[in-house]
Amino acid sequence: MQNWDDLRLFLAVAREQSLSGAGKVLRLDPATLGRRMGRLEKAMQVALFVKSPQGYALTQAGAQLLERAGAVEQAMRGTAVGDDAKSEGLSGQIRLGAPDGCANFLLPQVCAAIGRDNPQLEIQIVALPRVFNLTRREADMAIGVSAPTAGRLVVRQVTEYKLHLAASESYLEAHGPIGCLADLKSHRMVGYISDMIFDRELDYLADLGAGRVALASNSVSVQVNMLRQGAGVGVVHDFSLPFALPLRRILTDAVSLTRAFYLIRHVDDARNARLARFADLLSAGLREEVARLEALVG
Template sequence: MDWDNLRFFLELSRAGKLTAAARRLGVDHTTVARRVQALEKLLDRQLFIRTRAGYRLSEAGRELLAQAEAMESAVMSIERASSTADTLSGQVRIGATEGYGTVMLAGQLAALTQRYPHLGVDLLAVPRTVRLARHEADIVITLERPERGPYLITKLTDYVLRLYASERYLASHPPIRSPDDLRGHVFVSYIEDLLYSKELLYLDEIARPRQSALRSTSILAQQAAVAAGAGLAILPAFSACNEPLLQEVLVGQVEFVRTFWMLMPTENKEIARMRVCWDFLRDVAARNQDRLLGRAT
């Protein structure tokens, strides 16, 4: 299969318009259309649905996207081999959700900066969406996949959230044997009108809290409150597993799976320090699958 055709497919999937994809590739828009049509003919599948607003991926296109991105990453890794620790330099700003950025990335990024002593990394670990469109970061890890835009996008990892409470809280409140028992309990949760992603709306799926003892925009603040006995909360397993005062509640009965997406502006993929950070973030997420999926003991 011609890698160039896949490259045109990827650019059109990100831009959503022939003219925008052509501009990034430095070709005429008819070349983009011709290359994509050649790929569709080779695969005997329609990869895009043409609309007045532009091009959006068909089901077959979405299936191909992950494979094409994997090939792109492999090509980038080969190119990255020419960048040595002595020559790689500059600043990279990474935006991430507060929990993932603080609990998982902060320590891992230390290894990256030690490997490349001339590389500087800014980590924005905040309880809100960091926006590429506003140039707030070079690489962003987010809960929601953009539908379109001039971005390189990949699924970074799934992670699980479970229900937790402290031993102190459980000892002083009615027993919890099934989800039905949750109705009379106190919860720690997000401030609903300040939620930055619909992916955080999971509490209503198990129980409408009788009372919220404490609400916070910060998942780490919620975890600290639960550890102190304030109530029950849905927390990421990768974070809660490090808190000895927390116990999982309704083991095997309450679990939510969410996804982290990673994206950066398409033009950044040609910059060596961006490629190195991108591949590093993918590698560490892959190495930490047991913890992210709640399998770590």
């Protein structure tokens, strides 16, 4: 196995898929980084990357090294964290990937509470509307809206949550009441950009037979803010409504959707006591926060 400094540089290039991107993360000159990667490939006598104008893509050997190097990184992060982690508190850095609805309306409260109880812990929330690749170590763990069936992953359902149609009071006053689903066809709809829906569980409007999406975004928080501005009607998480008071749920008897959040971890991290402790705190916090916020809207 190569020394940790070589692996640290390799991990950055593999994750950023470019010398320039990795150079920014590491604060190293890309040319220096390129020489280091060339030296690493020569020492290992195998090509780790396919180089092209588009960047650095991993070869099969590179993907295998990424998995091994990621395991070394996790072990180093977890050094000195044993069975007494609960009493001594968590420390070090943990990166959490999440869809932006969860990241914007739930994780700030949950992670703030965990951080208060564990002042030496550094929590990074990566909010992106896509599926995270834990094999590439884009994050230490991720929240998903469906349970992945491929990959070396450990998945557990954390909590269910509700969604309903909603619109602002100003929009409803200007456009009249909405009495049934058929009425939606004459209203402006707010929702996801259709070709950027990264999970079938998010394709709410297709199942409702609503009209075209007049205002769209790949971001849940942007959709909520468009609805608050009276842009139209859309599907929103009940847990987001306490942060968007001008919005009011409509057609609650006709439309009530239930989805779930899943906590996804790489199988190689299953025995990492530090990450396991954080996962337990995160799961409990999410369940409590969803229940609290949903109770506020009835």
